[in-house]
Amino acid sequence: MKGFPLSRLVNPQLIALIGVLALNWLLFPGFxxxxxxxxxxxxxxxxxxxxxxxxxILAIGMTAVIATxxxxxxxxxxxxxxxxxxxxxxxxxxxxxxxxxxALAVGLLCGIWNGILVALLDIQPIIATLVLMVAGRGIxxxxxxxxxxxxxxxxxxxxxxxxxLGMPMPVVIAAALLVLVTLGVRRTxxxxxxxxxxxxxxxxxxxxxxxxxxxxMVYALSGLCAAIAGIIVAADIRGADANNSxxxxxxxxxxxxxxxxxxxxxxxFSIPMSVLGALIIQAMNTGILVSGFPPEFxxxxxxxxxxxxxxxxxxxxAALAARLGRRRRAEK
Amino acid sequence: xxxxxxxxxxxxxARGVSIRxxxxxxxxxxxxxxxAGEVHALLGENGAGKSTLIKILTGAYQPxxxxxxxxxxPMRLANPQDAQVHGIGTVYQEVNLLPNRPVAExxxxxxxxxxxxxxxxxxxxxxxxxLLKRYGLEIDPGSELGSHSVAVQQIVAIARAVALSxxxxxxxxxxxxxxxxxxxxxxxxxxxxxxxxxxxxFITHFLDQVFAIAxxxxxxxxxxxxxxxxxxxxxxxxxxxxMLGKDIAFSGATSVETERxxxxxxxxxxxxxxxxxxQPFDLDIHKGEVIGVAGLLGSGxxxxxxxxxxxxxxxxGTAEMNGKPVAINDARTxxxxxxxxxxEDRKADGIFGDLxxxxxxxxxxxxxxxxxxxxxxxxQLEIAGKFGEAMDIRxxxxxMPIKLLSGGNQQKVILSRxxxxxxxxxxxxxxxRGIDVGAHAEIVRTINRLREDGxxxxxxxxxLDEVVAYSNRIVVMRDRKLVAELRGxxxxxxxxxxxxxxxxxxxxxxxxGTAP
Numbered sequence: 001m002k003g004f005p006l007s008r009l010v011n012p013q014l015i016a017l018i019g020v021l022a023l024n025w026l027l028f029p030g031f032x033x034x035x036x037x038x039x040x041x042x043x044x045x046x047x048x049x050x051x052x053x054x055x056x057i058l059a060i061g062m063t064a065v066i067a068t069x070x071x072x073x074x075x076x077x078x079x080x081x082x083x084x085x086x087x088x089x090x091x092x093x094x095x096x097x098x099x100x101x102x103a104l105a106v107g108l109l110c111g112i113w114n115g116i117l118v119a120l121l122d123i124q125p126i127i128a129t130l131v132l133m134v135a136g137r138g139i140x141x142x143x144x145x146x147x148x149x150x151x152x153x154x155x156x157x158x159x160x161x162x163x164x165l166g167m168p169m170p171v172v173i174a175a176a177l178l179v180l181v182t183l184g185v186r187r188t189x190x191x192x193x194x195x196x197x198x199x200x201x202x203x204x205x206x207x208x209x210x211x212x213x214x215x216x217m218v219y220a221l222s223g224l225c226a227a228i229a230g231i232i233v234a235a236d237i238r239g240a241d242a243n244n245s246x247x248x249x250x251x252x253x254x255x256x257x258x259x260x261x262x263x264x265x266x267x268x269f270s271i272p273m274s275v276l277g278a279l280i281i282q283a284m285n286t287g288i289l290v291s292g293f294p295p296e297f298x299x300x301x302x303x304x305x306x307x308x309x310x311x312x313x314x315x316x317x318a319a320l321a322a323r324l325g326r327r328r329r330a331e332k
Numbered sequence: 333x334x335x336x337x338x339x340x341x342x343x344x345x346a347r348g349v350s351i352r353x354x355x356x357x358x359x360x361x362x363x364x365x366x367x368a369g370e371v372h373a374l375l376g377e378n379g380a381g382k383s384t385l386i387k388i389l390t391g392a393y394q395p396x397x398x399x400x401x402x403x404x405x406p407m408r409l410a411n412p413q414d415a416q417v418h419g420i421g422t423v424y425q426e427v428n429l430l431p432n433r434p435v436a437e438x439x440x441x442x443x444x445x446x447x448x449x450x451x452x453x454x455x456x457x458x459x460x461x462x463l464l465k466r467y468g469l470e471i472d473p474g475s476e477l478g479s480h481s482v483a484v485q486q487i488v489a490i491a492r493a494v495a496l497s498x499x500x501x502x503x504x505x506x507x508x509x510x511x512x513x514x515x516x517x518x519x520x521x522x523x524x525x526x527x528x529x530x531x532x533x534f535i536t537h538f539l540d541q542v543f544a545i546a547x548x549x550x551x552x553x554x555x556x557x558x559x560x561x562x563x564x565x566x567x568x569x570x571x572x573x574x575m576l577g578k579d580i581a582f583s584g585a586t587s588v589e590t591e592r593x594x595x596x597x598x599x600x601x602x603x604x605x606x607x608x609x610x611q612p613f614d615l616d617i618h619k620g621e622v623i624g625v626a627g628l629l630g631s632g633x634x635x636x637x638x639x640x641x642x643x644x645x646x647x648x649g650t651a652e653m654n655g656k657p658v659a660i661n662d663a664r665t666x667x668x669x670x671x672x673x674x675x676e677d678r679k680a681d682g683i684f685g686d687l688x689x690x691x692x693x694x695x696x697x698x699x700x701x702x703x704x705x706x707x708x709x710x711x712q713l714e715i716a717g718k719f720g721e722a723m724d725i726r727x728x729x730x731x732m733p734i735k736l737l738s739g740g741n742q743q744k745v746i747l748s749r750x751x752x753x754x755x756x757x758x759x760x761x762x763x764x765r766g767i768d769v770g771a772h773a774e775i776v777r778t779i780n781r782l783r784e785d786g787x788x789x790x791x792x793x794x795x796l797d798e799v800v801a802y803s804n805r806i807v808v809m810r811d812r813k814l815v816a817e818l819r820g821x822x823x824x825x826x827x828x829x830x831x832x833x834x835x836x837x838x839x840x841x842x843x844x845g846t847a848p
Binding site for chain 1: 641643662663667668672675680681682683684685686687691693696698699700701702703704705706707749
């Protein structure tokens, strides 16, 4: 049988997303209303996609890092750095492509720095990336000279607020990156090697895999993804805020990866699932906002929902479901 | 209460203890009797059950069968604290005290003398000084433990264990990180404790030390008791033979016929060595030849393999392949040259537990092909299927995680992984350890088949009858040195045991058989 098994579509992540969306719809009946205005789509669902894009982009890089049994805490700070670089350059009169290229290069450099600490110096990833998590915001402040650098360059602003074929640019960029990276790791042997290094680095090295190069690469990818997210966020607010851009987003990105089913112990990973995880998180955020709960409740409600989602995915739940299934069959 | 032998009662006794981990019977009805005032050596190769037995005697494991008795009275040891209360103290190779705290505190931690509810520091220091004097140590009790040598720390650990427990002292490889003089010093301490009537268990890999200090020896093999004997009735050869399996040692297994001399030199190592791992060795490896490597645990067998494969690259000597010099500085280079290596510790260095059987088989080949020439899923299935069939890998599906397979099948998968790379030279480190009989036979058959196909193999094994059966030549390692090369028709397990045990054999002696 060559067909795509239906069971592969039914997974906890999708159930959770549908559940969260349904809840949003109950609390706010207009949730699924999508309208066409000025050549683009508007609506809460589109908003979920749009607002979720930065975390989704972070989650793409984070998935590869976590699959190698690592973690990248610096992505939020790298967002601030890349936003600062892009903003200061356009303000100084450089054209948008130069500013964006420079911002991406800086993000890549940040990732390579993390990679050197982890792969060459064998520092534990959580500590290695903590360095840049702390230092990154300082670097961003140095670049912006302590102020919020605002700009009006239409080309740069377009990245954050423009649209392509009716879809907001951040969504287009995130989707393109998702496809590109997924193909990049799955159509080559890189995905298999990442999983092998994550499961057993010693065995991977003995099997002739260049573990160090691979580790460098995943951190570089994560840095690059953070830079893209940073440019989007800066372009969206037309300014680089060294203190607040991407603040705590590393935690949302890690959460998205975990909700997506990649274990923090490394190994098997799925980038599309992590992106789905990011959308679940954003659907919750948006849902809490539109439902009219006082904002004070946001974080608590979010925490409760995350616990529920992780419980659905836990082996315990799977075992319970299996037992329930057996009993039902037995009753028939 | 007296024991069956009618001799004095044992201080500490294990009677028919068994322990099972899952499907694996780690100890099978082992008897162990320890008398007061004796030093009793516990010997066995890796996996023989030494540490398991010690963990039962110290309450870390609860046996699934049998009893542990103290002075003839059965005890229930639920945890290591229980053992301490019953008078059993243990000192491990790695001193697990607090190196950054004073010696006195380390001696009395948890039992400090107190005055008005506070630690009486002066009394503690005084007591510590007295206690240490009895062990011949004149050190300041207020000095940091870590500032002293390992030997002194070791003695402090012993003093603490004896002070807290006082009946039985278990020394688990206490000499592994000591130099010669320190060992002598430790032995003086042990002799003193023995004279005071302590019952001492001494675990080590060094046979010299066993003969120097122990009164009796208990030898375990594959979770079973081989024998407990007085050392005065044993020779080194006897001990080695019992450790490696006396039942098979002289079963008359004969070596591979050497009529078809392997003349095609494939790889030649000259003066090849690595500091602190393996002393320089010479080894010529021919096509169609199996070289067995024998030696006790810690003799440098695995280190030799890792050096040849470039994991721990050599820092002296040269290697030539097909007459051309090669520099093997990492595993990748070795694989590029057509090497393959099945590591000793399958779980830690061999398998990718969460990945599928299919991925585990193709990974080395894919590593050789590089990042961008990915094998498609169908190609992977074809390769995995081919080797799965050839090696008779019993897996419900090639897509199931390898961790669900038995040890034997995992080993076959790792062999398949290397065979898929079409190697010229394979290093197998203990390929048959811990696997079932069927898989065992399968792997021995595979070794013979590969030899006939013209591969060169180096096989490290503790199973002497097996090594003899498939090797054209056997090299013997001792103290990180290649000490003998055995060739010819009359290699037998006995000759190997002799070579391993020989005390002062001239280095690099070649023991010739009857062959040319």
